[in-house]
Amino acid sequence: MNTLRIAWQTFTVLRRDRVFLPALVLGILIIALAQLAGQWGIEEYFKFVYDLGTTGFHTIGAVVAILWGTKMIADSRQEGSLEVELAAPVSRTTWLLGKFFGLCLALVLLGAILILVWQGLLTMYNFPPFEYKSVVIMAMLLMGWFVLAATAVFFAALTSQATALFSCLCMWLAGLVSTPIANVLSPTTPESTRKVVTAIARFWDLSRFNLGSYAFAGTFPSRTELLWIFAYGCFLSGALLGLACIVFSRRDLVA
Amino acid sequence: MTAVRPGEAILEIRNLTKVFDKDLFKKRQVAINNLSCRFAKGRCTGFLGHNGAGKTTTIRTLFGLLQPTKGEILFKGRKIGTRDKAVIGYMPETNKLPGRLNALEILKHQLNIYAPDKTSRQKSEMVEAKLKEVGLWENRDKLAAKLSKGMGRRLAWAMATIHLPELVILDEPFSGMDPLGRRQMIGWIKGLKDASTSIMLCTHELWSMYHLCDDFHILRQGSLVFSTSEPLGGQDKAPAGIGQRWFLHLSGTNAAALAQLQAKHSLDSYDDHYQDGFLSKLQFATYATAAQWLKAAQESGYVIIKFESSKGMIEERILHFFEGGQG
Numbered sequence: 001m002n003t004l005r006i007a008w009q010t011f012t013v014l015r016r017d018r019v020f021l022p023a024l025v026l027g028i029l030i031i032a033l034a035q036l037a038g039q040w041g042i043e044e045y046f047k048f049v050y051d052l053g054t055t056g057f058h059t060i061g062a063v064v065a066i067l068w069g070t071k072m073i074a075d076s077r078q079e080g081s082l083e084v085e086l087a088a089p090v091s092r093t094t095w096l097l098g099k100f101f102g103l104c105l106a107l108v109l110l111g112a113i114l115i116l117v118w119q120g121l122l123t124m125y126n127f128p129p130f131e132y133k134s135v136v137i138m139a140m141l142l143m144g145w146f147v148l149a150a151t152a153v154f155f156a157a158l159t160s161q162a163t164a165l166f167s168c169l170c171m172w173l174a175g176l177v178s179t180p181i182a183n184v185l186s187p188t189t190p191e192s193t194r195k196v197v198t199a200i201a202r203f204w205d206l207s208r209f210n211l212g213s214y215a216f217a218g219t220f221p222s223r224t225e226l227l228w229i230f231a232y233g234c235f236l237s238g239a240l241l242g243l244a245c246i247v248f249s250r251r252d253l254v255a
Numbered sequence: 256m257t258a259v260r261p262g263e264a265i266l267e268i269r270n271l272t273k274v275f276d277k278d279l280f281k282k283r284q285v286a287i288n289n290l291s292c293r294f295a296k297g298r299c300t301g302f303l304g305h306n307g308a309g310k311t312t313t314i315r316t317l318f319g320l321l322q323p324t325k326g327e328i329l330f331k332g333r334k335i336g337t338r339d340k341a342v343i344g345y346m347p348e349t350n351k352l353p354g355r356l357n358a359l360e361i362l363k364h365q366l367n368i369y370a371p372d373k374t375s376r377q378k379s380e381m382v383e384a385k386l387k388e389v390g391l392w393e394n395r396d397k398l399a400a401k402l403s404k405g406m407g408r409r410l411a412w413a414m415a416t417i418h419l420p421e422l423v424i425l426d427e428p429f430s431g432m433d434p435l436g437r438r439q440m441i442g443w444i445k446g447l448k449d450a451s452t453s454i455m456l457c458t459h460e461l462w463s464m465y466h467l468c469d470d471f472h473i474l475r476q477g478s479l480v481f482s483t484s485e486p487l488g489g490q491d492k493a494p495a496g497i498g499q500r501w502f503l504h505l506s507g508t509n510a511a512a513l514a515q516l517q518a519k520h521s522l523d524s525y526d527d528h529y530q531d532g533f534l535s536k537l538q539f540a541t542y543a544t545a546a547q548w549l550k551a552a553q554e555s556g557y558v559i560i561k562f563e564s565s566k567g568m569i570e571e572r573i574l575h576f577f578e579g580g581q582g
Contacts, residue, residue, distance in 0.1 A: 001371065002368060002371075005364065005367045009353070009364050012360065013355045016355045075354075076353075079351060079352070079353070079354055080350075080351030081351050081354075082351075083318075083351050084347060084351045084414065086320055087320075087340060087343070087345040088341075088365075088368045089340040089341040089368065089369065090337065090368060091337050092319075251322075252321045253321070
């Protein structure tokens with residue numbers, strides 16, 4: 001129960017954070033631009049809208065998740081509220097999980113507003129709103145945000161904000177390019193390198209959450225495949241959070 | 256040195272040692288060195304020491320923010336755990352408030368965590384009463400980041416005491432408060448004492464010790480160097496606390512003259528009396544009584560040889576320990 005109380009408090013704090021409004025405005029602008037570019041583009045409207053829209057949606061959410069995830073822990077340390085909050089009858093694990101769930105709530109709010117705008121614009125161009133494909137694509141992108149939020153919480157629990165931020169950005173980029181790189185390895189690539197790259201791509205592949213390319217393709221992942229992607233997201237988030245809790249509960253939190 | 260004291264202890268620190276290990280950027284540092292002391296139930300205990308003596312490190316270890324290298328902390332005789340923290344209030348050294356929440360939200364959250372069994376209505380009433388008590392009701396919707404330092408201290412006090420804790424730990428409660436605020440703070444702490452709440456008071460404001468503390472422990476470089484609650488010569492009784500005393504020396508008086516003076520002006524009794532020829536040396540525990548006697552003596556034409564408080568003496572004594580002196 002305390003986890004939920006801390007989550008709600010964190011959600012309230014993040015909602016008032018100065019990052020929230022600019023991120024929202026930027027997200028709406030990118031989505032709107034995607035729709036406009038679709039109209040003006042020589043390519044198929046649908047492809048343009050989804051390519052640009054999902055990329056914008058993913059980028060905004062990813063940056064905000066990383067920024068908030070590292071900032072909320074660092075802020076608690078800097079302003080010292082961590083000391084007061086942990087002097088309360090809550091364990092460190094409860095506190096950290098509460099923070100993560102609060103962050104997820106704030107991301108859901110951001111995502112929900114962006115999805116509504118997205119659907120609204122689609123309706124304006126006479127596309128059916130809340131189509132199954134469209135909703136699933138957005139939901140999976142949201143799952144990707146949660147994984148990045150867990151990554152940010154993990155690094156923030158481990159190190160300072162600057163290091164955590166840098167590490168998270170690297171992890172994000174690595175997650176996006178791991179599979180494409182593994183797919184285009186030259187036949188002359190040494191076997192050991194191939195094994196390492198493939199292993200990284202198998203474990204840390206954030207491109208799995210971007211189903212935008214399926215929107216204009218004839219096929220779409222089945223429910224089982226979607227469930228696997230969802231489970232993969234839960235596994236990554238759970239593993240990172242578990243590690244974060246172990247690290248966080250065993251170290252000195254203030255010097 | 257170990258401070259032991261007969262009677263019930265709410266908090267007991269046993270052989271606590273905290274060493275910050277050497278790393279790339281820091282040297283190895285012994286912050287607390289085999290510290291043992293007790294905090295009696297229902298009493299206000301001063302926890303004194305120079306900057307870096309280990310007071311805040313001890314508090315942080317108590318709350319589990321730092322892992323002790325050795326030793327343990329007992330709360331009501333058991334090793335302190337997460338649940339015990341529900342009956343402990345903590346006011347940190349500086350205002351450590353979540354800047355993007357307002358006073359109302361902060362205190363509601365505090366009650367949700369510390370007193371989840373209370374109804375929503377009860378919580379709202381408690382929050383309102385506490386905010387009115389500390390004079391923040393008008394500023395209840397202001398974000399904590401926008402509160403002045405003094406207001407922040409008031410809010411920190413409210414956070415530490417809203418759940419009616421059994422033990423309140425105050426780390427420099429007077430820092431950043433104006434004279435009026437300090438006076439109010441003293442009143443609030445006295446209120447806690449009257450309610451038999453145990454208090455651990457860390458402060459550099461030595462004057463506050465005379466007004467508030469029953470016992471005190473002095474730390475230097477992480478070790479306990481003096482404690483008023485250690486037994487004297489094996490006697491099984493606690494020595495007096497560090498209460499301030501006032502001294503009035505009157506010339507040309509004797510015991511009979513003093514009794515006459517007391518009866519004539521309906522004066523409260525003095526606490527101690529020593530007669531040296533025609534010089535009466537009187538000692539008082541409260542300023543009010545001492546001042547009554549002073550006025551009466553002046554009106555009756557007695558010669559006032561001396562009227563002073565023990566403040567200077569006690570302050571010198573505490574500083575003596577800070578500077579490395581021994582008991």
